[in-house]
Amino acid sequence: MTFITLRSLGVTRSAVLFSNLTLSVNAEDRIGLVAANGAGKSTLLHCLAGTAEATAGEITRARGLTVGHVEQEVPSDLLDLSFHDAVLRALSPDRAESESWRVDLVLEELEVPEELRPRPLKALSGGWQRMAMLARVWVTEPDMLLLDEPTNHLDLGRIAALEQWLKALPRTVPLIVASHDRAFLDGVTNRTLFLRPDQSQIFDLPYSRARRALDEADAAQARRYERDMKTAGQLRRQAAKLNNIGINSGSDLLVVKTKQLKERAERLESAAKPAHRERSSGVLKLANRGTHAKALITLDDVEVRTPDGRALYRTGKLFLHQGDRVVLLGANGAGKSRLIAHVHEAIEADDRGDNGIRVTPSLVLGYADQTLGTLREAETPLDTLGRRFDIAEQKARGLLAAAGIGIDLQERPLGRLSGGQRARLVMLVLRLTNPNFYLLDEPTNHLDIEGQEALERELLAHQASCLLVSHDRSFVRAVGNRFWVIDRKRLLEVESPEPFFAAAAAVG
Template sequence: MNLINLENVFKAYTPQPLLDQVSLGVESGMRIGVVGRNGGGKSTLMSIMARRTEADSGRVTHTGGLRLAYLVQRDEFGDAATVRSIVLGDRAEHEWAADARIRDILAGLLPGIDLEAPLEGMSGGEKRRVALAALLVPESDVIMLDEPTNHLDLEAITWLARHLATRKEALAVVTHDRWFLDEVTDRTWEVVDGRVERYEGGYSAYVLAKAERTRIADSTEAKRQNLMRKELAWLRRGPQARSTKPKFRVDAAQALIADVPPLRDSVELTRFATARLGKTVYELEDVTYHAGPKPIFNHVTWRLGPGDRIGLVGINGSGKTSLLRLLSGTAQPESGKVVRGKTVQLAHLSQELTELDPARRVLESVEEIARRITVGKKEWTAGQLLERLGFGSDAQWKPVGDLSGGERRRLQILRLLMGEPNVMLLDEPTNDLDIETLTELEDILDGWPGTLIVVSHDRYFLERVTDTVHGLLGDGTVRMLTGGVEEYLDRVAAGTAGKPTADRPAEQAAKPAQTATKADWKTQKELDRLERQLDKLSKREAQLHDDMAGAATDHARLLDLDAKLKAVLAEKDEVEMAWLELAEG
């Protein structure tokens, strides 16, 4: 029996309907990820399901006494509201303090936040945490979340995913965070052209199933198919494949990705980047920088080379944005120096949207930078790139002032690309972008030759477009994390942020596979061996990338290093496959 039932629902705000004769149901225990383009009807579908918005026609029914918890995108609270009044209501302290589940929610979402604190004046991230805690404390039958990861950091997103995985309620969630979707959902609804297409499995399975549907139907949308197959190849080869249990069968994916080339041609991109940048990009030499009394960087020495693609992670207040400001020249170190290469052409995507002229048309705003650019080996016009990032022919003539926050973000990114920079600093580039646009942006960045630094709470995007992860762990240093985002989260959870890897407890230094604990000791031993082998190969891969950057002008050495890198990647693929097959058991 469905907890929520939609029958022939129709909803339109313009001549093009958002939902056209949609019929579906939510059963007990279902865990649904809702995806689709911005403005395509995801939030409208959720609101109609919750009976917050009335359908133009059709019928929406709930089972009697349904307990529904619904998180909207904007958190609104009364002027006199406190954390306690919103999250705990009139519960007596002995009542909630004795409940381990409520204590876990408070510890996971509201660490360091005073329960008596007023919500007025709190940041967007703090208010989102309060709203989530208030929603999760009561028992429910259905939990509906519209963009729950907005304003949350990596640690909070990880905690929320783990918490939701333990809940028994039915779940429906709208989010552009693809890692989060894979962790908490087991089916996907895509809202497209007024329909709701349904797929079994989380985001990874949805990518596979959609690519398979496209192949079977022999779709004319070859570009879209190629993008999905390319992303599928990354899902198979990248950190996702070994850090979480796959939601789709590896053998089914193999036929689709057998002929897909690597995401990025590292040798070619490094060669282009070196030609444009030379050997020196940025060098921080003994840099010290404070934010108030707190030292953000303490005698930091750090080098960026041509073609480096770095993801920056760090606890709040650790200095991620400050580091980008030091590199861009908008902030100056108190001691030490920042050396900038003579040929650096910098593009800095900040979290502000103020530089856009609201009176200009979208296409004019791009063409004032350039009318056409070359990305990889292909030339694109401003209009073509706008089309790729979701601006159709009509939308290209809208005034900038009429754009939504997500549309302005897309426009801002495209204006940076049109300037043909050779260094890009991207501070939270995924804010307000839908999954389809993110996939297009990732594909564009794959062919862009330059040095890239990304700060993002979107783990999927961060791992997808960068090659290494560097952590700002609150100890005044910038250090490379060979274990990527997973190592960063392990360090934060273990309280070992700032300590060398060798100082971490063995159990915290261990790699992925929670599934391995369920296997017998022989399987566990083999999994451990494969994980150690993967660690060695990953370190070898990173070293080869460094060697290639240093030998960018030596063609013969580059060819030799490239051959070695391909051999390492091939071996790494074989080990990953063995690990996956053993873990799936």
């Protein structure tokens, strides 16, 4: 059964987001929607949900189709409601009165703990707020689901639980999910749509295999274009040569032949399509000034506690050396960010030592937290660079533009920039700091796949030393060369993150 058909669909805002998109969404489809930040993923989902109009083309929906759209943001009028009441409000007044039991069924299905259900949404983590938005949509019993960045703010256990829940959905309920989480896309999709301004590509494959197929298709297109343009050039040179001979000899036959060669060259040039060049969100680069010190940080049986003083675990004796890219793993609430905070405090302390953490004097820190809290929302990007670095305005503008923060955004308060734009500003600040040690708490939270892959390449290319926390399995696998796991009040070093990932999936 076909649920939705798109024919030559296109949307243009200040620029073309996508065009000539033709697609059928059928029962059993699990479609991953992939594109850079700001490239039209959310816009396409709104078009499919019927809450936005396309600029061109048409959308045909099956008669009576209901579409459940889980958006990224929580509406402000829901924040004061309890988890339970926020979901109940998604039902019509009549259904809410007679079928309130549906809310409890959905909350059980999504494994929402009893103690969270009476709490107001504003008191819950971003991850549980995301689950509330999913519950609000699912309780209405939609025929198909649209999910916009559903793993944002979720820990590994909740990501695994969401994967299992989506896999268990009735196959008659199609799914379209926009996400930058590559491992999640591999886990829940069977088709992948790469959204582009022109020539969007759809593959009947999950993300990683589809990405390889896309790269091969783009390479083949580049070869065809190069071959066709080379052939056209040869035809034009032959035409020019025959034209000269024809003029000198007065041969009408050569004049006709010249015209034919030119026409063939024009047809080839007109039909030839250059290979797709992804519209970049900006260049992401890092730096590493190096140091002669071998051990950068020593943890001497540090006790990690909650802000209110409750003991979480002890680190034992651990060293972090040059070139170590240590990934800190643990369940949500186990104390990963607390250790990051302790290390940050020790580095910033005047004596470079705090509660058993010793820091080499030559260490220069590059720090980014998951809330992008190193930025000041009232500042502009230009203000941020001007406050922190001694660089001329013209150079600062060039650096910002190269990082994906255009002229129109450079004097806009940071609070009005997207998460992706602010994340790229943080990465630019890290680069200009020129550190020899990176302390990163969920650095990929706001980066699209292009940005994630660029960050991976930069950390590896510069042999950067870092301690990081991430719930992004693809990023952890690509970057980490040492792994510390918080396990039963101890911090243990393990060979691989895979057992932890498997345990998180089992719990989820």
